[in-house]
Amino acid sequence: MTSATKTTSLRRNRPGTKLEDAYQFEHIPLEQFDSAFALQEYLQSLIRKDKENLDQLxxxxxxxDEETWQYEHLRQLCLELNYLVVQLETECNRETCPEMKADEWMYLCAAHQTSMNCCAIDYIVHTLDGATTLLNSHKYFPSRISIPDTSLKHYQPIARRLYRIFAHAWFHHREIFESFEGAIDNYKHMIADRSQRKQDFSSKAKPW
Structure with a gap:
């Protein structure tokens, strides 16, 4: 067994691993990751190491490549936002939130042939599904090593719509937003990532 193979095998949760013991891997430099998804695993390792160190993240x-690094950040945000959605479903429904709003702003759902008004939870699910499908599309993102220039135009719309999920939770489900482990860190992470690239969300819905 080579050292690279050994390193890879050690970075897998064994069958029967308890939740509290999962992913207890030592953080290693990117070049030591022996995986087709090395950049994703490296980012996740950074988050586990110190999720509050936004500059490092x-x-x-x-x-x-900067575009590939940003791609991995968008994919990671989609993964983590699913946990927030699970908690939102306990009180965000067609009756409590018949429209997708963030304070005075209302958003139409772009997941349909023609943009239409969806209740907030449907908008959120449609947005996450759409973003995940697009980011996993071999047509637009055939490789996780290099991003085609023609696909970069999708980054801003994806980020803007993901941001609205945070905004809705902040303004209309504040207790869930603040109690959800990682929600605030994920939000700050997203703002830091976009700010570094000097890209704006074009929205006033910023809690800080």
């Missing part, structure tokens, strides 16, 4: 690793 968004800093471009040496030798990496």
């Amino acid at each position: 968004v800093e471009l690793p040496p030798g990496q």
Whole structure:
């Protein structure tokens, strides 16, 4: 067994691993990851190491492509937002939130042939499904090593719509937003990542 193979095998949860013991891997440099998803695993390792160190989380690793690094951040946000959605479903429904709003702003759902008004939870689910499907599309993102220039135009709309999920939770489900483990860190992470690239969400719905 080579050292690279050994390192890879040690970074897998064994069958029967308890939740509290999962992912207890030592953080290693990016070049030591022996995986087709090395950049994703490296980002997740950084988050587990110190999720509050935003400068470190968004800093471009040496030798990496900025567009690919940003792609991994968007994919990670989609993964983590699913946990927030599970908690939102306990009180966000067609009756309590018949429209997708963030304070005085109302948003139409772009998941349909023609943009239409969806209740907030449907908008959120449609948005996450759409973003995940797009980011996993081999047509637009055929490789996780290099991003085609023609696909970069999708980053801003994806980020803007994901931001609205945070905004809705902040303004209309504040207790869930603040109690959800990682929600605030994820939000700050997203703002830091977009700010570093000097891209704006074009929205006033910023809780800080």
